[in-house]
Every structure is written in structure tokens, then in C-alpha cells.
Amino acid sequence: MAATLAPHSVEDVLELLRSRGGRVTTSRRVLLAALFEGGPHRTAEELAGEVQAQLTDVHLSTIYRNLDELERLGVIVHSHLGHGPATYHLASETHGHLVCEQCGTMLEVPEELFAALVRAARATYGFVVDARHFAVVGRCSACAALPARARGDVPAASRAEVSGSL
Numbered sequence: 575m576a577a578t579l580a581p582h583s584v585e586d587v588l589e590l591l592r593s594r595g596g597r598v599t600t601s602r603r604v605l606l607a608a609l610f611e612g613g614p615h616r617t618a619e620e621l622a623g624e625v626q627a628q629l630t631d632v633h634l635s636t637i638y639r640n641l642d643e644l645e646r647l648g649v650i651v652h653s654h655l656g657h658g659p660a661t662y663h664l665a666s667e668t669h670g671h672l673v674c675e676q677c678g679t680m681l682e683v684p685e686e687l688f689a690a691l692v693r694a695a696r697a698t699y700g701f702v703v704d705a706r707h708f709a710v711v712g713r714c715s716a717c718a719a720l721p722a723r724a725r726g727d728v729p730a731a732s733r734a735e736v737s738g739s740l
């Protein structure tokens with residue numbers, strides 16, 4: 575059976591693991607429960623903390639290994655939302671991200687938003703864009719609406735010129 579659809583429950587994933595000869599360990603089960611119940615955008619360390627709250631002797635390296643394996647199996651994907659560590663999503667619940675460099679606000683957006691870019695990159699360069707892996711950064715509507723002086727991204731010299739000309 576072609577597993578083209580991402581699994582939608584812990585039991586689905588455990589079945590997939592078994593069918594690929596993987597072992598179903600308690601730490602994997604607890605990690606999967608955390609992934610399915612806690613929502614997206616958690617880092618490996620945050621997920622490790624949740625697993626370790628229940629299983630105190632699970633090492634961080636085990637969590638990383640399990641996350642890698644789940645990613646290879648197509649169960650989860652990771653996204654970089656800024657300068658911080660990768661955050662994890664269930665493959666059944668992916669989306670694109672717009673992150674404001676000014677205030678850190680993050681918008682989840684449908685991947686269709688990038689459809690024109692994906693089409694053009696493929697047609698022109700033969701390049702296959704992965705719009706999920708990294709966030710698109712910029713300024714959110716609130717920050718973009720602020721005058722340049724309030725944003726603090728204008729050098730002091732030109733700021734003085736601006737206020738002098740007012």
C-alpha cells in the first residue's frame with residue numbers, strides 16, 4: 575500500500591512504524607502523543623521536555639533520533655521560523671509561515687500562497703521550491719504601518735534630517 579497520505583493519529587503512525595520494521599517503544603509512543611496533542615511549532619527541546627515529564631530517563635539524543643526517523647517516514651516535517659531552532663509539524667498539518675522581523679509575529683498561511691512562485695521557479699529554473707521548510711520574513715501589517723522612525727531601522731543621521739525637514 576502506498577502511504578502517500580500522512581498518518582492522522584498516533585495509532586496510524588505506530589502501524590506505519592511496525593510495517594517498516596520499526597520498534598514501537600514507550601518513548602516513541604509518548605513523543606507521538608505530544609506531537610498529536612500539543613499543536614505545531616515546538617522545538618526538539620520542548621518536545622523532549624514533554625516526554626521527560628512522563629519518562630524521566632529518556633535522553634535528548636533519543637528524542638532527536640526519533641524525530642529524525644519520524645521525519646524520514648513522512649510523519650512530521652520541520653520548519654525554521656527565524657534564527658531559532660527548527661520547529662516540528664505533523665505532515666498532515668503543514669502550512670507556510672510569514673514571520674515579522676520586527677515584532678516576531680508569525681502568520682500561518684496556506685501553501686497555495688506560494689503557488690505562483692512554485693510554478694515560476696519550476697518553469698524558469700527547473701527548481702522545486704519547498705515553501706514549508708523556511709519562513710518568509712518581512713514586516714507584519716502593524717509594523718509596516720509604523721513610520722520609519724518608530725521602527726528604529728533608519729540610521730540616526732537620516733532620522734535627524736527627517737525631523738529637521740518637518
Ligand SMILES: [Zn+2]
Pocket residue numbers: 614615653663669670671682
Ligand atoms: Zn507552522
Ligand SMILES: [Zn+2]
Pocket residue numbers: 674675676677678679713714715716717718
Ligand atoms: Zn510586526
Ligand SMILES: [Zn+2]
Pocket residue numbers: 652654660707
Ligand atoms: Zn531544516
